[in-house]
Amino acid sequence: MADSIGNITAKSDSIDDARAVSAAASAVGTMKKQLEGTIRDNAFWDDAFDQVNSDNRDDWIIENWGTTTKVPRSSIKRRYPTKYVFSDT
Structure with a gap:
């Protein structure tokens, strides 16, 4: 047991x-x-x-984030004119 x-x-x-x-x-x-x-x-x-923070940020931002908003690029640039979001060139 x-x-x-x-x-x-x-x-x-x-x-x-x-x-x-x-x-x-x-x-x-x-x-x-x-x-x-x-x-x-x-x-x-x-x-x-x-x-x-690079020189080609405009294209990169539009390609990665801008297209999801379906807002024209010119409209985005007017709305967010700061150099930290889009350059003036």
Whole structure:
């Protein structure tokens, strides 16, 4: 009888250990995916910052954001004349 209880206890511990390892691996995988998403977002925003501050920012802004507004470029330039959004050239 004591052997049976010992075997059941050992098997239960083994099952619990396997579940804990699986849960930890899943949590690490989830954190990795979230970190990958954050890194990708930051890379896009870094590129966007560089483009908005470059000499060809007008075309880049229109290509990436301006077309979603369906507002003519001339209208956007009148509305946002600042050099940080569009250049005067």
